[in-house]
Amino acid sequence: MIGHVAVGGGLYGTTPASVVVQSMTNTDTADAEATIRQVYELWQTGSEVVRITVNSPEAAAQVATIRKGLDVLGCNVPLVGDFHFNGHKLLQAYPDCAAALAKYRINPGNVGKGSKRDEQFAAMIEAAIHYKKAVRIGVNWGSLDQAKMAQMMDDNAKLAVPLSADALMREALIQSALESAQQAVDLGLDPNQIIISCKVSNVQDLIQVYTDLGQRCDYPLHLGLTEAGMGSKGVVASTAALAILLQAGIGDTIRVSLTPEPSESRTKEVVVAQEILQTMGIRSFTPLVTACPGCGRTTSTYFQELALQIQTWLRHQMPVWRSQYPGVETLNVAVMGCVVNGPGESKLANIGISLPGTGETPVAPVFVDGEKTVTLKGDHIAQEFQHIVDEYVRTHYAEGGKLRTAKASVIPIVAVQE
Numbered sequence: 513m514i515g516h517v518a519v520g521g522g523l524y525g526t527t528p529a530s531v532v533v534q535s536m537t538n539t540d541t542a543d544a545e546a547t548i549r550q551v552y553e554l555w556q557t558g559s560e561v562v563r564i565t566v567n568s569p570e571a572a573a574q575v576a577t578i579r580k581g582l583d584v585l586g587c588n589v590p591l592v593g594d595f596h597f598n599g600h601k602l603l604q605a606y607p608d609c610a611a612a613l614a615k616y617r618i619n620p621g622n623v624g625k626g627s628k629r630d631e632q633f634a635a636m637i638e639a640a641i642h643y644k645k646a647v648r649i650g651v652n653w654g655s656l657d658q659a660k661m662a663q664m665m666d667d668n669a670k671l672a673v674p675l676s677a678d679a680l681m682r683e684a685l686i687q688s689a690l691e692s693a694q695q696a697v698d699l700g701l702d703p704n705q706i707i708i709s710c711k712v713s714n715v716q717d718l719i720q721v722y723t724d725l726g727q728r729c730d731y732p733l734h735l736g737l738t739e740a741g742m743g744s745k746g747v748v749a750s751t752a753a754l755a756i757l758l759q760a761g762i763g764d765t766i767r768v769s770l771t772p773e774p775s776e777s778r779t780k781e782v783v784v785a786q787e788i789l790q791t792m793g794i795r796s797f798t799p800l801v802t803a804c805p806g807c808g809r810t811t812s813t814y815f816q817e818l819a820l821q822i823q824t825w826l827r828h829q830m831p832v833w834r835s836q837y838p839g840v841e842t843l844n845v846a847v848m849g850c851v852v853n854g855p856g857e858s859k860l861a862n863i864g865i866s867l868p869g870t871g872e873t874p875v876a877p878v879f880v881d882g883e884k885t886v887t888l889k890g891d892h893i894a895q896e897f898q899h900i901v902d903e904y905v906r907t908h909y910a911e912g913g914k915l916r917t918a919k920a921s922v923i924p925i926v927a928v929q930e
Contacts, residue, residue, distance in 0.1 A: 531758065531794055532765040533785045534734070535559040536594070538778060541571035541578070548581040550778060555582075555589040556831050557779040558786055558797050561765065563592040563617060566602060566609065576608035590614035592648065596622040596655075600635035610639050615646040615707075620692040621655040629657075633692070637699045646705045647696060651689045652738050653681060653712045660688055682721050685710040690729055706731050707764065711738035715753045722757050732764035739769060746770040747784050754788055783827075799826045799843035802861060806849055809869035815849035818867070818894050822847060825898060837909035845901060855879070863904055865897050880904065 535554045539546040541564050551562045566572050579591060593613040595602065600623075603610045616636060624632035640647045661684050668674045675683065689708045697703050708731045710721045718737055726733065735754055740746035750768045757763050766788070768781045786797040803819035804810070822845060833840045846861035848854030850869025858864025858879040865888070867876045876888045878900060888896050 531763055531789055532560045533558060533782060533789070533797075534561040534563065534592075534765045534767045535778070535782050535785075536563040536767065536769075537565070538772075539564075541565050542568065542574055544574040544577045544581065547574070547578050548585070551578070551582060551589065551591070552585055552587050553777070554779055554782055555587050557782045558830070559589065559779075559782045561590050561592060561614075563594050563767075566593040566595055566599070566613075567597075569602065569605065572602040572606040572609040575606070576612040579612035592617055595619075595636065599623070600632040600639075603636060603639040610643050610645070613645060615648060616640055617648045617650045618692075619650050619652060619655055620688050621651065621657045625659070629659075630695075633695065634699055637696045637701050640696075640705065641700050646707065647701060648707045648709060648734060649689050649692045649696070650709045650711070650734070651685050651692075653685060653717075654738065656681075656684055657688055660684060678717065682712075682717060682724070685712070685721055686725050686728065689725070693729070693731060703731070707734055708732070709734035709736070711736060713737055713739045715749055718753045719756050722762050723760065726760075726762040733762060734765045734767070735763040736767040736769055739771070742771040742773065750784065751788055755792060758789070758792060758794060796841040798830045798841050799845055801826070802844065802846040802848075802857060802864075804849050804853060804857070809852065809872075810849035811870045815847055815867045818865075818897070819847040821894060822898065822901065826901075833905065833909075837905055840905055840909045843905065859883075862908075863901055865893075867893075 537547055537550045537554070539550050541547050547564060551564070554562050564575070564578070566575060575591070575593065582589065582591075591613050592615040593599075593609070594617045596619055599616070599618065603616070616639070618633070618636055620633070623629055623636070637647065639645075664680060664684050664687070668680050689710050693706050693708060696706060708725065708729065710725055712718050712721060715737070722733060722735065735757055737750055737753055740750045746768070747770070750770070754763070754766055754768075758766075766785050768784045768788070770781045770784065772778055772780060786795075787800075789795045790797055790800060801819050801823040803815070806816065826843075826845070830841070843863075844861045846858045846864030848857050848864065848866045851866060851872055852869075854866030855877065858866045858877070859882045861879070862881060864879045865876050866879075868874050874889065876893055876897075877884050878886050878888060878897065880900070886900070
C-alpha cells in the first residue's frame, strides 16, 4: 500500500515508494493569524500535509483566509479540514472553505444519527465531488458508530464462537471504514480520492487493525495512534506501532499524535515522524548525527554538547538547504567521544569527528568520506567542525537543484494535482 496518498484532486506524494508526514494544528481555527503561524511552522519543519479543525461557522469562515495567508508566505502545504457533527452544514454554508481545503476528514461515527446519518454523509461526499477534493474516512475507536456497534454485538452474541470484545471492536472499525468508503464510491466519489484510517490508542490493536485492513482493501492508509501520549511514552508507542506496519509495507501517510507539554513546540510530532521514516531507511528529511552514548571513557560532556549543537544546527539549516542543496538530507555526520569506536564510526559517515575521551590525547581527527583530512585542537573545535560540515554541503551539493555527486537521495516534493 505504500506509494500514493489521495489529496486535492489527485494522487499526492513524492516517489513511488514514499510515505507522507502529516501533522495537525492545535490553534483555534477562527484565529486565522495564529493558525497561519502554526501551519507555517509545521510546514517549515517538514510537515507535508496539515490538518486543521473546522468545527464552527467562525472557523469555517477563516479557512480561505488561512489558505491565502499561507500562499502569500510561499507555503503550499495542503490543508485538511477536520469535520465532526456539523461538517455537512459548514461545507454547504461556506463554499470558500470547501474550495480552499485539499481534503475533508470525515468520521463515520460523528456524521449523524439514525436516518440523518446517510443524508449528512452524502452531503459531505457531494461537496468533495463538486470541489474535486479527497476524503479521509477516519474511524476512531473512541467515536465508533454506536448503532453499528450495537448491531454487531447482537449478531456476535448469536455466533457459536463469538468474537472477543477486543476482536469485535477491531472488526467494527474496519467494517465502518470500508462500508463508508463504498458508500462514498456509490455516491460518485472516485476511489482514488479516498484514504482510510482506523485509529486506536493501543499498539497491538493498531497493528492488528491495519494488518487486517491492508489485506482487505487497496485504499491508501493513514497510520497513527489516535492518542499516543506525552513525552517518551508517546514517542516509543508511536515508533513501535508504525515501524512494524511500515516494515510490512503498510501505510501511505503517518501522523505521530503526541501530547505536547505546555511549553513544547507542536513541531515535535513532525520531527518524530520524520525520524521514524529516516532511521528505517524509507525516506530522508534532514542530515542526522550518529553519536555514541558515552561511558566511563567519556566523563566530559563535551562530545554530547557538540553532537546536540551540530544536530540542532543541521535541522535549522534545512529550510534553506532544502531548496539550495537537494540531496543534503541524506548527509550523515558522526560525533564520537573516544578512540574505541570513534575513528571507525567517523570513517563510515560522510563527515565524522572522533573526540578524545578521558585521559586520551586532546586532539580530534576529522574524517571526510572515509579519509582523515585534519586534526582539530584547542578551544574552537566545535566552530571549526561546523565550518567543515558547512563547506562539505556547499561543495558536494550544487545549488540550483542539481546534485554534484551521484549520491542516492530522496528529495521531498509537495505536489497537489487539482
